[in-house]
Amino acid sequence: MTSSRSGPSPALIFWPHCGRGADSADPAGCPGILLTGHSTCLAHLDEADRTAHLAALSPGDDIDLRGTPFTQDLLNELLRALTDPATNRPRLGTxxxxxxxxxxxxxLDGADLGGDLRLEGARVDGDVSIGGVSVGGEISFHEARIDGDVLLGGTETGGDLSFQQARIGGHSLLTKVRTGGDLLFVRTEIGGYLMIGETATDGGAQFYDARIGGPVQLLHTRIGGSAGFAWARVDGHLSFHDTRVGGRAWFTGTVIGGDARxxxxxxxxxxxxxxxxxxGTLDLSEAVFGTAVTVEAAAKAVRCRRTRWTSTAALRLRYAEVDLSDAVLEYPVGVAAHARPFAAHRSKVPEPGLTDPRVSVVSLRGVDAAHLMLTGTDLTDCLFAGTVHLDQLRLEGHCRMAAAPAGLRRRGLRPVRRTPRRTLAEEHHWRAAHGGHGDGWTPVPRGEEVPEPAVLAPVYRQLRKALEEGKDEPGAADFYYGEMEMRRHDPGTPWAERALLAAYWAVSGYGLRAARALGWLGAAMLATIVLLMGFGIPEDSPKQEATGTVPPGGGTVTLTIDKADPRNPTGDRFTGERFEKALNVTLDSVVFRSSGQDLTTTGTYTEMASRLVEPVLLGLAVLAVRNRVKR
Structure with a gap:
């Protein structure tokens, strides 16, 4: 047969070798090991000698063919020579x-090896297919070079299955593999995907510093020890489906080009x-963490739907949109935005494809928030309706909420000025669905239901309580405003209560808009002054008169002191003197004092109304200021 000149370098050939075809370009020649009693390797024996050599082999023999160039026909001849008649399967030692x-x-299919299968440094120009093979020791492809795919199906090993530092040009598929040792892909390079299905290993599975050009999938797999992907690079998705790891799972410095499931x-x-x-997305949905854990990840999204934490947990994240819908928190769990890039072993972990480092929480529906703390997260799009014990949620740092559209806007032909405040994303959705879509309110995402005000009012109330418990009463003021707004717009609220709330909103913004209350106070004072100048201040201040009768015979004189009724003003009523009197009366009314000024009947009623309304407006303005600065 014609041999290939490809093989290990001369420095790595430490066995007596064939040397056939040596020349100046290849001084070592053929690296195949010399057969006992022959001066060449198996590949370079003539046909008669090869037939005789193979006939001398017995099932169960150890076979040493290091460095030998093979074709599939030559390998099949070898396996036929070692076939056990009792099982009709090739049987070898090592x-x-x-x-x-x-x-x-x-x-290599359907063979039984009592020892090891060692292919360190082997070169395969096509695919590797090992199916239904039983190996008592280990299988090693250490530093092997494989141009095609690797297919292992129904294979069992008593020791390790190792592809350490191997280079595989195509895909790798391991199905129904059983190993008594470790599964090793340390510093392995795979050009395509890696799929491991229905596989069990008594030891660990190590992918340290591996480079995989496609997706990685572990399906229905059981790993008895630890699983390590430290510093691995996966260009596609990384998926663990129905996979159990008996030890720890290591992902230090791992970079995944797609989703991690x-x-x-x-x-x-x-x-x-x-x-x-x-x-892409780091998907931890329905995962169960059995011990205290710290999760550090930079991802476009982190999905924790129905995830269960049976101990404490800290999630330190970058870039991610976090979905905690229906997560189960048995112990305190914290979600925090990590400001700086992650580092491992003093080296920064690269963050390709990620641009916005903000961390946003998009849903807390179904979560018992009694054990949840959010630190520095963006809650602009967060859905709170349906959260349990929301009043016990802890918000630390700057947690940004959705902002109401502020400034001067038009409602029909009427201009409306809105003041900035923090709102729920659900209020945006409700207002957009009720005619506010073009008014700056965010519409509901596709597939989501629009909550009604009766649902949102308790959400605002519980968030307000959560901030008040954290001594952030100024921050809770906006949530009180939102609660009042939802009560005012709720069709189930009695009409009298809605009218009262509407008046409370119009006059002072529910006791939170000092400028509005002061504006109404100024308008009320101006109206009082105008009414007093026009109708309340009499034309002249009435003078007291004393009248009495002197008895004819002298004696005690009894005097009656009386004052004439104030006369309504005539002539020029808007003078400086009258303005000063009206201003004094109005200022005394604001602080609920009587001025002592003589007034007409109209002026008396005007002062009474002023003393009732204006102190209330002043109190609302003071209350609004207090609510914004209280600690």
Whole structure:
């Protein structure tokens, strides 16, 4: 047969080798190991000698063919010579194929090996297919070079299955593999995808510093020890479906080009997940964390729907939109925005494809917030309706809320000025659905229901209480405003109460708009002054008169002191003197004092109304200021 000149470098050939075809370009020649009693390797034996050599082999023999160049036909001849008649399967001891070169691929199916299968440094020009093979020791492709795909199905090993530092040009598929040791892809390079399905390993699964050009999937897999993806690079998605890890899962410095899916995974002993970078979504939905854990991740989105934490947890995130819908928090869980890029072993973890470092929480529906703390997160789009114990939620740092559209806007032909305040995203959705879409309110996302004011009022009330419990009463003021707004717009609120709330809103913005109350106070004072100048201040101040009768015979004189009724003014009523009197009366009314000024009947009633209304407006203005500065 024609041999290939490809093989290990001369420095790595430490066995007596064939040397066939040596020249100045290749001084080592053929690296195939010399066969006992022959001066060449198996590939370069003539046909008669090869037939005799193979006939001398017995099932269960150890085979040493290091460096030998193979074709599939030559490998099949070898396996036929080692076939056990009792099982009709090839049976070997240890098979050493280190540095061997397989022209056209390697197919090894249905063989039983009592020892190891060693292919360190082997070169395979095509695909590797190992199916239904039982190996008592380990299978090693350490530093192997495989141009095509790797397919392992129904294979069992008593030791490790190792692809350490191997280079695989195509895809890798492992199905129904059982290993008694570790599954090793340390510093492995794979050009395509890696799929591991229905596989069980008694040891760990290590992918340290691996480079995988496509997606990685672990399906229905059981890993007895730890699973490590530290510093691995995955260009596609990383998926764990119905996969269980008995030890810890390590993802320090892992960079994933697509999504990272851990849906339904059980983390029994993992105390730290990350820091990892995910260009897509980090999906922890329905995952269970059995011990205290710290999750450090930079991702476009983090999905924790129905995730269960049975101990404390800290989520330190960057860039992510966090969905905590229906998550179960048995112990305190904190979600915090991490300001700086993550670092591991003093090296920064790269963050390709991620641009906005803000962390936003988009849903807390169904969460028991009694154990939840949010620090420095963006709550602009967060859905709160349906959250349990929302009044016990802790908000630390600057947690941004949705802002109401502020400034001067037009409602029909009537201009309306809105003051800025913090609102719920659900209020935006409700107002946009009721004619406010073009007025700056955000419409409801597709697929979401629009909550009614009766639902949102308790949400505002509980958030207000949460901030008040945290001694942030000025921050709680906007939530009180939102609660009052929802009560005012709720069709189920009695009409009398709605009218009272409308008046409260119009006069002082529910006791939170000092400028509005002061504006009404100024208008009331101006109206009082005008009414007093026009009708309330008499034309002249009445003078007292004393009248009495002197008895004819002298004696005590009894005097009666009386004052004439004030006369309504005539002539010029708007003079400086009358303005000064009206101003004094009005100012005394604001502080609920009687001025002592003589007034007409109209002026008396005007003063009474002023003393009732204006102190209330002043009190509302003071209340609004207090609500904004109280600590």
């Amino acid at each position: 098979l050493l194929l280190e540095g061997a070169h397989f022209d056209g691929g390697l197919r 851990f849906a339904g995974m059980l983390f029994e002993r993992t105390t730290k997940l990350g820091p990892l970078v995910c260009a």
